[in-house]
Amino acid sequence: MGVGKSTLLNLxxxxxxxxxxxxxxxxxxxxxxxxxxxxRLHREKPGFMFxxxxxxxxxxxxxxxxxxLLLSELPASSTPGMLAAAGLDKRGDDFTRQLSGxxxxxxxxxxxxxxxxxxx
Numbered sequence: 426m427g428v429g430k431s432t433l434l435n436l437x438x439x440x441x442x443x444x445x446x447x448x449x450x451x452x453x454x455x456x457x458x459x460x461x462x463x464x465r466l467h468r469e470k471p472g473f474m475f476x477x478x479x480x481x482x483x484x485x486x487x488x489x490x491x492x493x494l495l496l497s498e499l500p501a502s503s504t505p506g507m508l509a510a511a512g513l514d515k516r517g518d519d520f521t522r523q524l525s526g527x528x529x530x531x532x533x534x535x536x537x538x539x540x541x542x543x544x545x
Contacts, residue, residue, distance in 0.1 A: 487517035
């Protein structure tokens, strides 16, 4: 039996609706946001890294890192540094299928997402 961790995260993300009360992030009631406002809020405020996170296989590692930056209207010029921070500086032109099992493809997007939020 759980204690509600997933439920809490789903409420914060706006995936579920609360039976009572409100979830308020930065003065915004999450349940009242339209799709565009919810997307902007998630891009700029709380960061989520899902357990089943998947990179986009048709993009290179560098493109996977740059994508959340571009969606956040931030320059993609920090992509090489983010890849370097994840130990993948020489792998930016590779596709995720080219990585060995020991190299996690989730590190660059996680680094990118957290850096994008910090840069604002």
